[in-house]
Amino acid sequence: MSPLRTYASKHKSKAMSTETLIPASQQISASEGARAEYSKAEGKMSTAVEWYRKEVAGFETRASGRVTPALLAPVRVEAYGKKSDPVRLEEVATVGVKDGSMLIVTVFDENNLKAVEQGIYSAKLPNIVPQRQDSRTIKIPIPKPTVEARNALVVNAQRMAEDTRVQIRKTYAASIKKGGYAKRTVEYEEFQKLADRNIAEVDKILSQLKKSSGSK
The missing domain is CATH 3.30.1360.40 (Gyrase A; domain 2)
Structure with missing residues:
Protein backbone atom coordinates (compact mmCIF):
# COMPACT_ATOMS: atom_id res chain seq x y z
CA MET A 1 0.00 0.00 0.00
CA SER A 2 1.33 3.43 -0.91
CA PRO A 3 2.22 5.79 1.93
CA LEU A 4 -0.30 8.46 2.85
CA ARG A 5 0.42 12.11 2.33
CA THR A 6 0.12 14.23 5.41
CA TYR A 7 -0.71 17.89 5.73
CA ALA A 8 0.75 18.51 9.21
CA SER A 9 2.58 21.53 7.84
CA LYS A 10 3.39 23.16 4.55
CA HIS A 11 7.07 22.49 5.17
CA LYS A 12 6.58 18.76 5.53
CA SER A 13 4.41 18.65 2.45
CA LYS A 14 7.08 20.33 0.37
CA ALA A 15 9.79 18.09 1.76
CA MET A 16 8.16 14.94 0.40
CA SER A 17 10.01 14.94 -2.90
CA THR A 18 8.83 11.43 -3.80
CA GLU A 19 5.09 12.07 -3.45
CA THR A 20 4.71 13.10 -7.08
CA LEU A 21 5.82 9.62 -8.06
CA ILE A 22 2.72 8.12 -6.41
CA PRO A 23 -0.51 8.12 -8.48
CA ALA A 24 -3.03 10.56 -7.03
CA SER A 25 -5.65 7.83 -6.74
CA GLN A 26 -3.30 5.96 -4.38
CA GLN A 27 -2.25 9.05 -2.45
CA ILE A 28 -5.70 10.14 -1.37
CA SER A 29 -6.40 7.55 1.31
CA ALA A 30 -5.67 4.17 2.78
CA SER A 31 -9.35 3.44 2.19
CA GLU A 32 -10.02 1.18 -0.77
CA GLY A 33 -13.45 2.82 -1.08
CA ALA A 34 -11.95 6.30 -1.41
CA ARG A 35 -9.55 5.16 -4.12
CA ALA A 36 -12.38 3.44 -5.99
CA GLU A 37 -14.50 6.58 -5.80
CA TYR A 38 -11.59 8.69 -7.03
CA SER A 39 -11.14 6.37 -10.02
CA LYS A 40 -14.86 6.53 -10.77
CA ALA A 41 -14.94 10.33 -10.59
CA GLU A 42 -11.80 10.56 -12.72
CA GLY A 43 -13.43 8.41 -15.40
CA LYS A 44 -16.63 10.46 -15.45
CA MET A 45 -14.78 13.77 -15.66
CA SER A 46 -12.47 12.49 -18.39
CA THR A 47 -15.46 11.27 -20.41
CA ALA A 48 -17.10 14.69 -20.13
CA VAL A 49 -13.93 16.46 -21.27
CA GLU A 50 -13.39 14.11 -24.21
CA TRP A 51 -16.98 14.58 -25.33
CA TYR A 52 -16.46 18.34 -25.28
CA ARG A 53 -13.17 18.00 -27.14
CA LYS A 54 -14.86 16.08 -29.96
CA GLU A 55 -17.71 18.60 -30.20
CA VAL A 56 -15.26 21.49 -30.42
CA ALA A 57 -13.23 19.66 -33.07
CA GLY A 58 -16.37 19.70 -35.21
CA PHE A 59 -16.84 23.41 -34.51
CA GLU A 60 -13.25 24.11 -35.54
CA THR A 61 -13.77 22.29 -38.82
CA ARG A 62 -16.87 24.33 -39.61
CA ALA A 63 -15.28 27.60 -38.50
CA SER A 64 -12.26 26.99 -40.74
CA GLY A 65 -14.44 26.46 -43.79
CA ARG A 66 -12.86 23.09 -44.54
CA ILE A 142 -21.34 24.07 -47.96
CA PRO A 143 -21.10 27.87 -47.96
CA LYS A 144 -18.02 29.61 -46.63
CA PRO A 145 -18.57 30.54 -42.98
CA THR A 146 -19.27 34.20 -42.31
CA VAL A 147 -17.92 36.09 -39.31
CA GLU A 148 -21.37 35.82 -37.76
CA ALA A 149 -21.40 32.05 -38.30
CA ARG A 150 -17.98 31.64 -36.69
CA ASN A 151 -19.05 33.74 -33.73
CA ALA A 152 -22.20 31.65 -33.38
CA LEU A 153 -20.06 28.51 -33.21
CA VAL A 154 -17.96 30.03 -30.44
CA VAL A 155 -21.08 31.07 -28.50
CA ASN A 156 -22.38 27.52 -28.78
CA ALA A 157 -19.01 26.15 -27.66
CA GLN A 158 -19.05 28.50 -24.66
CA ARG A 159 -22.48 27.23 -23.64
CA MET A 160 -21.35 23.63 -23.99
CA ALA A 161 -18.18 24.41 -22.02
CA GLU A 162 -20.23 25.65 -19.09
CA ASP A 163 -22.47 22.58 -19.29
CA THR A 164 -19.34 20.42 -19.14
CA ARG A 165 -17.94 22.36 -16.18
CA VAL A 166 -21.24 21.92 -14.35
CA GLN A 167 -21.12 18.19 -15.01
CA ILE A 168 -17.57 18.01 -13.63
CA ARG A 169 -18.56 19.98 -10.52
CA LYS A 170 -21.56 17.72 -9.94
CA THR A 171 -19.34 14.65 -10.14
CA TYR A 172 -16.92 16.25 -7.68
CA ALA A 173 -19.71 17.22 -5.27
CA ALA A 174 -21.26 13.76 -5.42
CA SER A 175 -17.93 12.11 -4.58
CA ILE A 176 -17.28 14.46 -1.66
CA LYS A 177 -20.80 13.91 -0.32
CA LYS A 178 -20.59 10.14 -0.72
CA GLY A 179 -17.31 9.94 1.17
CA GLY A 180 -18.23 12.58 3.73
CA TYR A 181 -14.83 14.22 3.28
CA ALA A 182 -14.24 17.35 5.33
CA LYS A 183 -12.32 20.37 4.09
CA ARG A 184 -8.54 20.27 4.40
CA THR A 185 -8.48 16.46 4.40
CA VAL A 186 -6.27 14.69 1.88
CA GLU A 187 -9.32 13.26 0.11
CA TYR A 188 -11.09 16.61 -0.17
CA GLU A 189 -8.03 18.33 -1.62
CA GLU A 190 -7.28 15.55 -4.13
CA PHE A 191 -10.87 15.50 -5.43
CA GLN A 192 -10.70 19.30 -5.71
CA LYS A 193 -7.47 19.08 -7.71
CA LEU A 194 -9.05 16.49 -9.99
CA ALA A 195 -12.03 18.75 -10.72
CA ASP A 196 -9.82 21.83 -11.19
CA ARG A 197 -7.57 19.94 -13.61
CA ASN A 198 -10.47 18.83 -15.79
CA ILE A 199 -12.14 22.24 -15.76
CA ALA A 200 -8.81 23.79 -16.79
CA GLU A 201 -8.70 21.38 -19.74
CA VAL A 202 -12.19 22.50 -20.82
CA ASP A 203 -11.05 26.13 -20.62
CA LYS A 204 -7.98 25.29 -22.71
CA ILE A 205 -10.05 23.62 -25.43
CA LEU A 206 -12.40 26.62 -25.60
CA SER A 207 -9.48 29.06 -25.71
CA GLN A 208 -7.94 27.20 -28.64
CA LEU A 209 -11.24 27.34 -30.53
CA LYS A 210 -11.49 31.10 -30.00
CA LYS A 211 -7.94 31.53 -31.23
CA SER A 212 -8.40 29.39 -34.34
CA SER A 213 -11.70 31.07 -35.24
CA GLY A 214 -10.38 34.58 -34.72
CA SER A 215 -12.86 35.27 -31.93
CA LYS A 216 -11.96 37.19 -28.79
Whole structure:
Protein backbone atom coordinates (compact mmCIF):
# COMPACT_ATOMS: atom_id res chain seq x y z
CA MET A 1 0.00 0.00 0.00
CA SER A 2 1.33 3.43 -0.91
CA PRO A 3 2.22 5.79 1.93
CA LEU A 4 -0.30 8.46 2.85
CA ARG A 5 0.42 12.11 2.33
CA THR A 6 0.12 14.23 5.41
CA TYR A 7 -0.71 17.89 5.73
CA ALA A 8 0.75 18.51 9.21
CA SER A 9 2.58 21.53 7.84
CA LYS A 10 3.39 23.16 4.55
CA HIS A 11 7.07 22.49 5.17
CA LYS A 12 6.58 18.76 5.53
CA SER A 13 4.41 18.65 2.45
CA LYS A 14 7.08 20.33 0.37
CA ALA A 15 9.79 18.09 1.76
CA MET A 16 8.16 14.94 0.40
CA SER A 17 10.01 14.94 -2.90
CA THR A 18 8.83 11.43 -3.80
CA GLU A 19 5.09 12.07 -3.45
CA THR A 20 4.71 13.10 -7.08
CA LEU A 21 5.82 9.62 -8.06
CA ILE A 22 2.72 8.12 -6.41
CA PRO A 23 -0.51 8.12 -8.48
CA ALA A 24 -3.03 10.56 -7.03
CA SER A 25 -5.65 7.83 -6.74
CA GLN A 26 -3.30 5.96 -4.38
CA GLN A 27 -2.25 9.05 -2.45
CA ILE A 28 -5.70 10.14 -1.37
CA SER A 29 -6.40 7.55 1.31
CA ALA A 30 -5.67 4.17 2.78
CA SER A 31 -9.35 3.44 2.19
CA GLU A 32 -10.02 1.18 -0.77
CA GLY A 33 -13.45 2.82 -1.08
CA ALA A 34 -11.95 6.30 -1.41
CA ARG A 35 -9.55 5.16 -4.12
CA ALA A 36 -12.38 3.44 -5.99
CA GLU A 37 -14.50 6.58 -5.80
CA TYR A 38 -11.59 8.69 -7.03
CA SER A 39 -11.14 6.37 -10.02
CA LYS A 40 -14.86 6.53 -10.77
CA ALA A 41 -14.94 10.33 -10.59
CA GLU A 42 -11.80 10.56 -12.72
CA GLY A 43 -13.43 8.41 -15.40
CA LYS A 44 -16.63 10.46 -15.45
CA MET A 45 -14.78 13.77 -15.66
CA SER A 46 -12.47 12.49 -18.39
CA THR A 47 -15.46 11.27 -20.41
CA ALA A 48 -17.10 14.69 -20.13
CA VAL A 49 -13.93 16.46 -21.27
CA GLU A 50 -13.39 14.11 -24.21
CA TRP A 51 -16.98 14.58 -25.33
CA TYR A 52 -16.46 18.34 -25.28
CA ARG A 53 -13.17 18.00 -27.14
CA LYS A 54 -14.86 16.08 -29.96
CA GLU A 55 -17.71 18.60 -30.20
CA VAL A 56 -15.26 21.49 -30.42
CA ALA A 57 -13.23 19.66 -33.07
CA GLY A 58 -16.37 19.70 -35.21
CA PHE A 59 -16.84 23.41 -34.51
CA GLU A 60 -13.25 24.11 -35.54
CA THR A 61 -13.77 22.29 -38.82
CA ARG A 62 -16.87 24.33 -39.61
CA ALA A 63 -15.28 27.60 -38.50
CA SER A 64 -12.26 26.99 -40.74
CA GLY A 65 -14.44 26.46 -43.79
CA ARG A 66 -12.86 23.09 -44.54
CA VAL A 67 -15.33 20.73 -46.15
CA THR A 68 -14.85 17.21 -44.83
CA PRO A 69 -17.13 14.22 -44.15
CA ALA A 70 -16.60 14.96 -40.44
CA LEU A 71 -19.11 17.81 -40.78
CA LEU A 72 -21.84 15.15 -40.73
CA ALA A 73 -20.42 13.20 -37.77
CA PRO A 74 -23.30 14.20 -35.43
CA VAL A 75 -25.94 12.79 -37.79
CA ARG A 76 -27.90 9.79 -36.55
CA VAL A 77 -30.21 7.80 -38.82
CA GLU A 78 -33.30 5.77 -37.96
CA ALA A 79 -32.49 3.16 -40.59
CA TYR A 80 -35.41 1.06 -41.80
CA GLY A 81 -37.71 2.96 -39.47
CA LYS A 82 -36.02 1.76 -36.27
CA LYS A 83 -36.63 4.81 -34.08
CA SER A 84 -35.34 3.10 -30.95
CA ASP A 85 -32.01 2.21 -32.52
CA PRO A 86 -30.54 5.10 -34.56
CA VAL A 87 -27.17 4.48 -36.21
CA ARG A 88 -24.27 6.67 -37.35
CA LEU A 89 -24.49 7.98 -40.88
CA GLU A 90 -21.40 6.05 -42.02
CA GLU A 91 -23.19 2.80 -41.20
CA VAL A 92 -25.78 3.34 -43.91
CA ALA A 93 -24.03 5.63 -46.41
CA THR A 94 -20.74 6.96 -47.72
CA VAL A 95 -19.87 10.66 -47.51
CA GLY A 96 -17.57 12.24 -50.07
CA VAL A 97 -16.40 15.73 -51.01
CA LYS A 98 -16.86 17.23 -54.48
CA ASP A 99 -15.05 20.33 -55.76
CA GLY A 100 -13.97 21.16 -52.22
CA SER A 101 -17.31 22.80 -51.43
CA MET A 102 -19.95 20.08 -51.55
CA LEU A 103 -20.68 16.93 -49.61
CA ILE A 104 -22.09 13.93 -51.49
CA VAL A 105 -23.99 11.38 -49.41
CA THR A 106 -24.66 8.03 -51.12
CA VAL A 107 -26.83 5.53 -49.26
CA PHE A 108 -26.14 1.83 -49.51
CA ASP A 109 -29.86 1.04 -49.70
CA GLU A 110 -32.23 3.49 -51.37
CA ASN A 111 -34.91 2.52 -48.83
CA ASN A 112 -32.92 4.53 -46.28
CA LEU A 113 -32.65 7.72 -48.33
CA LYS A 114 -35.58 9.43 -46.62
CA ALA A 115 -34.30 8.42 -43.16
CA VAL A 116 -30.83 9.78 -43.97
CA GLU A 117 -32.32 13.02 -45.22
CA GLN A 118 -34.40 13.35 -42.04
CA GLY A 119 -31.38 12.51 -39.89
CA ILE A 120 -29.40 15.33 -41.47
CA TYR A 121 -32.22 17.79 -40.82
CA SER A 122 -32.69 16.54 -37.25
CA ALA A 123 -28.99 17.10 -36.47
CA LYS A 124 -29.67 20.84 -36.94
CA LEU A 125 -26.18 21.56 -38.25
CA PRO A 126 -25.64 25.19 -39.27
CA ASN A 127 -25.83 25.81 -43.04
CA ILE A 128 -26.35 22.09 -43.75
CA VAL A 129 -29.28 21.75 -46.15
CA PRO A 130 -29.61 18.35 -47.90
CA GLN A 131 -30.72 18.31 -51.53
CA ARG A 132 -31.92 15.01 -52.96
CA GLN A 133 -30.19 14.30 -56.25
CA ASP A 134 -31.53 10.83 -57.10
CA SER A 135 -32.87 7.70 -55.38
CA ARG A 136 -29.56 7.06 -53.58
CA THR A 137 -27.74 10.40 -53.50
CA ILE A 138 -27.98 13.60 -51.48
CA LYS A 139 -25.81 16.63 -52.18
CA ILE A 140 -25.08 19.30 -49.60
CA PRO A 141 -23.48 22.58 -50.74
CA ILE A 142 -21.34 24.07 -47.96
CA PRO A 143 -21.10 27.87 -47.96
CA LYS A 144 -18.02 29.61 -46.63
CA PRO A 145 -18.57 30.54 -42.98
CA THR A 146 -19.27 34.20 -42.31
CA VAL A 147 -17.92 36.09 -39.31
CA GLU A 148 -21.37 35.82 -37.76
CA ALA A 149 -21.40 32.05 -38.30
CA ARG A 150 -17.98 31.64 -36.69
CA ASN A 151 -19.05 33.74 -33.73
CA ALA A 152 -22.20 31.65 -33.38
CA LEU A 153 -20.06 28.51 -33.21
CA VAL A 154 -17.96 30.03 -30.44
CA VAL A 155 -21.08 31.07 -28.50
CA ASN A 156 -22.38 27.52 -28.78
CA ALA A 157 -19.01 26.15 -27.66
CA GLN A 158 -19.05 28.50 -24.66
CA ARG A 159 -22.48 27.23 -23.64
CA MET A 160 -21.35 23.63 -23.99
CA ALA A 161 -18.18 24.41 -22.02
CA GLU A 162 -20.23 25.65 -19.09
CA ASP A 163 -22.47 22.58 -19.29
CA THR A 164 -19.34 20.42 -19.14
CA ARG A 165 -17.94 22.36 -16.18
CA VAL A 166 -21.24 21.92 -14.35
CA GLN A 167 -21.12 18.19 -15.01
CA ILE A 168 -17.57 18.01 -13.63
CA ARG A 169 -18.56 19.98 -10.52
CA LYS A 170 -21.56 17.72 -9.94
CA THR A 171 -19.34 14.65 -10.14
CA TYR A 172 -16.92 16.25 -7.68
CA ALA A 173 -19.71 17.22 -5.27
CA ALA A 174 -21.26 13.76 -5.42
CA SER A 175 -17.93 12.11 -4.58
CA ILE A 176 -17.28 14.46 -1.66
CA LYS A 177 -20.80 13.91 -0.32
CA LYS A 178 -20.59 10.14 -0.72
CA GLY A 179 -17.31 9.94 1.17
CA GLY A 180 -18.23 12.58 3.73
CA TYR A 181 -14.83 14.22 3.28
CA ALA A 182 -14.24 17.35 5.33
CA LYS A 183 -12.32 20.37 4.09
CA ARG A 184 -8.54 20.27 4.40
CA THR A 185 -8.48 16.46 4.40
CA VAL A 186 -6.27 14.69 1.88
CA GLU A 187 -9.32 13.26 0.11
CA TYR A 188 -11.09 16.61 -0.17
CA GLU A 189 -8.03 18.33 -1.62
CA GLU A 190 -7.28 15.55 -4.13
CA PHE A 191 -10.87 15.50 -5.43
CA GLN A 192 -10.70 19.30 -5.71
CA LYS A 193 -7.47 19.08 -7.71
CA LEU A 194 -9.05 16.49 -9.99
CA ALA A 195 -12.03 18.75 -10.72
CA ASP A 196 -9.82 21.83 -11.19
CA ARG A 197 -7.57 19.94 -13.61
CA ASN A 198 -10.47 18.83 -15.79
CA ILE A 199 -12.14 22.24 -15.76
CA ALA A 200 -8.81 23.79 -16.79
CA GLU A 201 -8.70 21.38 -19.74
CA VAL A 202 -12.19 22.50 -20.82
CA ASP A 203 -11.05 26.13 -20.62
CA LYS A 204 -7.98 25.29 -22.71
CA ILE A 205 -10.05 23.62 -25.43
CA LEU A 206 -12.40 26.62 -25.60
CA SER A 207 -9.48 29.06 -25.71
CA GLN A 208 -7.94 27.20 -28.64
CA LEU A 209 -11.24 27.34 -30.53
CA LYS A 210 -11.49 31.10 -30.00
CA LYS A 211 -7.94 31.53 -31.23
CA SER A 212 -8.40 29.39 -34.34
CA SER A 213 -11.70 31.07 -35.24
CA GLY A 214 -10.38 34.58 -34.72
CA SER A 215 -12.86 35.27 -31.93
CA LYS A 216 -11.96 37.19 -28.79
